[in-house]
Amino acid sequence: MSQLASSAPPSLGVNGLRITAGDNVLVPGLSLTIGRGEILGMVGASGSGKTISAFSLARLLPEALTQTGEISLEGERIDLLSEAQMRQVRGGRIGMVFQDPLSSFNPLRTVGSILVESICRHQGLPARQARELAIETLATMRLPGRDASVDAYPHMLSGGQRQRAMIGLALVNQPALIIADEPTTALDPTVQLQILALLRHQASSAACLFITHDIGAASAICDRLAVMNEGVIVEEGPTDQLLSSPVHPFTRELLSHAPGGARFR
Numbered sequence: 001m002s003q004l005a006s007s008a009p010p011s012l013g014v015n016g017l018r019i020t021a022g023d024n025v026l027v028p029g030l031s032l033t034i035g036r037g038e039i040l041g042m043v044g045a046s047g048s049g050k051t052i053s054a055f056s057l058a059r060l061l062p063e064a065l066t067q068t069g070e071i072s073l074e075g076e077r078i079d080l081l082s083e084a085q086m087r088q089v090r091g092g093r094i095g096m097v098f099q100d101p102l103s104s105f106n107p108l109r110t111v112g113s114i115l116v117e118s119i120c121r122h123q124g125l126p127a128r129q130a131r132e133l134a135i136e137t138l139a140t141m142r143l144p145g146r147d148a149s150v151d152a153y154p155h156m157l158s159g160g161q162r163q164r165a166m167i168g169l170a171l172v173n174q175p176a177l178i179i180a181d182e183p184t185t186a187l188d189p190t191v192q193l194q195i196l197a198l199l200r201h202q203a204s205s206a207a208c209l210f211i212t213h214d215i216g217a218a219s220a221i222c223d224r225l226a227v228m229n230e231g232v233i234v235e236e237g238p239t240d241q242l243l244s245s246p247v248h249p250f251t252r253e254l255l256s257h258a259p260g261g262a263r264f265r
């Protein structure tokens with residue numbers, strides 16, 4: 001690694017992130033880093049705190065939950081930014097992909113107009129250029145028929161196509177961080193694989209936090225895995241190493257229940 005690369009801050013740095021609901025401590029103190037171009041898979045049982053941890057990175061927790069701790073994006077402390085500044089960060093320097101794009105996309109807006117609005121807001125391009133970029137992005141995401149996709153309403157696309165469009169929206173402003181929370185869980189296995197491959201390929205210059213129940217999906221695209229149990233990362237390491245030689249009893253238990261284990265590798 002060059003000196004320049006080793007001295008650059010990680011795309012994402014989290015230090016002592018604590019999430020509480022009143023007196024109830026849900027995440028006692030999470031610390032992690034993700035480098036540029038790296039995909040960290042966060043796996044763990046249901047209710048272990050994966051989603052609230054991910055949402056807290058974009059400071060999107062529901063009001064009932066409180067977060068403290070340091071979150072740095074390319075070396076800048078975003079936990080110290082105002083809400084107005086955070087609105088500029090979300091969709092710009094942080095892209096997000098969730099399980100169900102139908103509920104994330106406004107049903108009354110075409111896919112293209114949602115992309116155009118985001119491009120104009122975060123890149124300041126004029127509308128015509130933004131539309132060109134939207135068309136180009138959807139084509140890169142392998143959506144069919146240039147104008148047909150850009151002018152389609154979300155319900156007119158298949159589940160897989162909607163998820164491709166959502167990944168396009170997450171990537172269009174070249175974010176430093178992508179948060180992908182169960183992005184393929186609702187899709188059939190063949191489409192899942194295609195979409196994971198697309199995410200892996202297109203997100204090559206961002207850091208990506210990939211949250212999943214599916215060890216197979218995680219093994220297909222993640223460089224490293226972090227195993228979460230009751231709000232704590234109990235084990236973390238390179239994907240191959242963690243899957244072949246798990247150390248923590250919880251990781252072993254989780255892997256023993258994984259259908260097909262690391263079937264994508």
Ligand SMILES: Nc1ncnc2c1ncn2[C@@H]1O[C@H](COP(=O)(O)OP(=O)(O)OP(=O)(O)O)[C@@H](O)[C@H]1O
Nearest residue numbers: 021026045046047048049050051052053062064065
């Ligand atoms: N609004 C809320 N108020 C209080 N507790 C909450 C709230 N949202 C989530 N929690 C609690 O936080 C904990 C972690 O939930 P979270 O959704 O992050 O788990 P998860 O690991 O993502 O689970 P899954 O894989 O099922 O999505 C759970 O105990 C959950 O009940």
